[in-house]
Amino acid sequence: MKKWIAILSLASCLSVSSLAGAAPAAETNVSIRSFEPTSFIKSDGTYWIWGQNQSVPTQVHGLTDVSQELTSQLVMKEDRSVWYWERSSLSSAAQVKPVKELDNAAFFYSNWDKLLTVDGQGKVSVLPRKEGKWDITQITPLSGIDNVADITNYYESYPKDGFQRLVFLKKDGTVVKDTASPQVFAPIQALDHITDIDRNLALKADGTVWTWATEFTGAETPASPVKAQQIKELSNIKNIITNGNTNLAIDSQSRLWYWGATITGWSDGTVYHKGAVPILLNSITDVADAVVAERSLLVLSKSGKVYEASIEREAMPANPAFKLLASEVSQIKSGGRHVIMQKKDGTLWGWGVNKNAELGYGDYEFMHSEAVPVQKAITVELNAEPAVLTSGVITRNGQAFIPLRSIFEKLGASVAWDDKLKTVTIVQKESDKPGTTILINYTTGETKLNNEVVQLANKPFGINGTSYLPLRFISESLGAKVDWVQKEDRISITMN
Template structure:
């Protein structure tokens, strides 16, 4: 059903509406500035910042952040200790390519049914220039133009994909992959590794998603086909002068030669321009959201947000309009950068921090009674109890007013930052220029 919906949506785009102004603010200190953004089939997004640091946001249930944590999601970017030239999300696992041509993976291993929370190098794989990932497999494009795969379909051992030579680009959907060769031809293969040539030529870019595929020709026209119909590509008649296309369940994006981004959705019979200023330089998307990287490094995201996959610091489940991704909030504890599984968030002007992550690094013991919805923090003679959505907390039996009620999301409890200083006697500071919280004492 999804495949038919995708096909109908793409080939029915025959009219163009008037341009719609984007809804985002001018640059500010709370806005993320990135040089690269990475995503894939799932709900995790990574960004390389201008200073070389990496951040991640969205789903981290299977450890795809690569920061040693799992089982959570983050609605705002969190700093992660990664350094890769390319990262792709295979839904439950992630793949990273380093500058030296080595390949690293982390997240869920579908064969061993285990989770690696930090990147591990894949042995026997080198000289790689690009990677892609489906839900159960990983693919690598080598300098010599050959494509290799490993995972469930190759018994977790690197094996060449026969029938493909001189490839220059690869991409993967949920259970199939594409390769674009240097002479502009496209090849498709699936679980049985059978390779089929797509009935297209003069192609300059490709994109695979779920069971759908899109290719852009040298002349800027866009062509779509379902993964089991490589002999029946159809042109998207309303799109011209396109350089790049990205697909997701939320909608499909196209970037044109004037750096404008066009959006159309399943069931629509028209195409809508959503970025007027012509400053976009890259587009992408995950399972059910899309994003645009602007020329000045800002990132706009919109779509579904139930796992924080937009990175805008909002608890809204769906955000229809392009919204700026937030700059990460760092935490320094006694002068040392704290590695956090979740980012602090700002709600109603109050900064909330993840209770367990911060208090445990301050030497406190944290427990949670799910039935009573009550968190207890013990450090020395200090006993603190905080109930969810309550306006107060109890400190050694004495009620204390909270500047903002405690919140619960991503299976974690967030409490007001100011409460730490008031109850534990720590000095709490805020560096607005760098968005860093300091906790000293």
Template sequence: MMKKRNLLLSMVMGLTACLTLGTPEAATAAASTGASDISSYGPNHLIKEDGSLWVWGGTKSVPTQVHGVSEIQASYPLWNNGALVTGRDGSVWKWETNARTMAIEVTPVPELKNVTHVQSSYRRNIAVTGEGTLYTSVTSPGTNTVSPFAPVPGIDHVAAVSQYYENNKLNNKVSSWQRYLFLKTDGTVWTSMDELATFKPVANLKDIVQLEQNYALSKNGSVWTWPVQNEYEPETQSDPAVVTATPFSGLTDIRALYNNGRSRLAVDVQSRLWFWGSTVTGYSDGTTYQDEPVPVVFSGISKVTDAYIVEQSIVALTSDGKVYAASIAAELMSPNAKFTLLASGIQSMQGGGRHIIMQKQDGTLWGWGVNKDAELGYGTYEFSYKEPVPMQQPISVTLNGESIAFTNGVITRSSLNFIPLRSLFSKMGATVGYSMDKVVTITGTAADKSPLSIVINTVTGATTVNGKSIPLPTPPFVVNGTVYLPLRFISEQLGAKVEWLPQEGRIAISSK
């Protein structure tokens, strides 16, 4: 079956063939030094061994530390802004970016403890605790008021949650709803389509170990499925509350499922990669999806340990540390699809829908794919990259021992560190001004106690100190409207001592 989709969905899915390389200048934006102090990471965050949390994407073009939380164990992104994070003691916080100031704001969530899973969608967040209790928070339409998390009665011992949108057309009337599915610790799956008011078991499912929308993986390696209700589909049921699963033919001995809502992958016990679902042809509002219901196994790749659908590409990691990509831009997916090497020396990867983040064996993080909202943490907003790029190393800054919060993280270019305009220098006693002609003026006191005036033209890079022209090896720059200034040069002009502590990933500034 073939269907045309609207422009928005087409833009989301149709961009792989127009990926572009970054400029040589952008290539210096990320530090290539080791990052072995990373404890865990996701597509838009990382947690260091010291328990600090760093995030990127949106207004955060590079990893930016979230202040106000510590000893972080896990992070779960929310639908439109921020995330829920859990501490090693089970405490839960919510962080989000203030739309006006761009600052990260942190709020404790005392009603939650020991969160192990979060499912976030438009107007509803669902959290699962280590005890299997389900909590939900709802955003009210119109007022955008967010309710506190409250326990959901009627279901317990939940391990994971999945969801998707459904509708049907009965008696010429279209109805729509969110289908929620709950994998319980006993291996059964339950469903709700009335905003968590009632729950019913999905018939025929037992010993389930993974749930991916309308596909379930049993511990014996069999895959089960059930129809997604759609007003255009003939399988629309008269009672949407009743869900019955049936075996999905063509797949056996499966150990992992992957799904982006349209296209699906599976890895079997022989580490072979399987595909079924949608392929795509065309671009923009002419995008067309073709359904390939019968699974095909790829002959051109083996030893697969992990895989994702990223835009119009399949990305797979093999046991020898190599990442390959193959296009799904075709009317029919061939078992002989060509897989092209993207990267080597990779120990793990995380998929973010439109991009992936990979960790090399030296601990560094690298990104590939769409970068429209700085998803790669590379320090640019270049739309996308067809070659992996190194993520900016997370760097913290302290002033006289106090950790400094930034609206956007430190950016390294040509081995020099740059920081946002108003983030630090005012704390060192300086006055910072920015004129309409994009000239920065910093006035303060120099090391010898004499008056100090630094003037920097952020367009040309021309810099003067007390009227004397000073050449800068790397001029200031602007990222997404934020002016970045050289940290060491200005700090030392203000009489401060600047020390780089590579083992901590920290710049320590001492100022009297």
């Protein structure tokens, strides 16, 4: 289950190696305190996100002392206060608001239309989602339920309808689910001494795994009693994992069991083949964790290796072939169609579908079948003030490429883009000296300074509508000074 304990822009390239040594994307970085599939928190309390319009980790300015991401647009600070954030545009700092009603929450759980928060006494409150945002003005207690220790959800299917059901694990080890009637919760029979729930799976303290039906013929109703059944093939289980279609269990011998869906076909021809009986996968051992992403099973071994096996088949065999993806890994998290892994040196690596830059790698390639490094979180300052960027720093071949449209303007320059010619013109005018004009052609790579051709060490490039230029050349041309503070992962730009 998933819960939380508590437009065109222009850019420049700074050669990090020419300032204070190389800074490759996968350089040791122990500053990441915690991470999720498309975000992380650094040890300095800054909060960084990627995906959609940001191809690499981008700081959410306006937030400090963050200790936990609760869900999209809600974070908890070191003092356990909860804050909501939003931005009016990609180039603006975040607007932050305290949500005092949620302070000191024990944990949070969200699905697509509501956020549930649970306090230390197990009482639940609900925030609805409106127009893609959490409505922090409509926090209401969820009556009829208390002493909650965990929350998950699953989908109930009927011939003509379906319902998303919330499931609550209570502190006494029993399990209840919501019903068609508001504030009415029905016990799931045969469940007691439960230690973990994930969708329609429950793990008992004795290591047995239990499940209950989610598909109905129509004779039943949402109010009909639900009774769980033991999965006889499973015993001495320590961990259960499911995405709703595919189920996994890890037993006390660190072995992996698999049941549920495999997949064939694509688009409208996609077929899910349901394997009802758990299979012991004997081609993988020493299992510490496992996730399913896209059409693959990824397994983290106790020795820190991550292996991948395809689930694109009509049935899962007992001995699927596993491919080594990464080593020295300490954690792995699934984003549904991609995974993010943290290595023991603190770096983050991504694998899987990347159509919306889910891997934070700095591109929009649809899929990366090999592990790629999530780009480093590098802060940029202009005259000692944080620079708000539309997308974060991209590091390639020991050089940092930095989006700087707003910085150019603050350096006294104007920026003009010619979409037909694919050129950018940067002009700085000063009353007491000749002006400066920089012309860059993104088709040919030609760059001119005051109408003289200049040979650049790095050819300009663009990613998803954002153009990148060599910062050293731009800064020297416009009179700025640039410093790389390696120990702080910070680039300082100074303009007199």
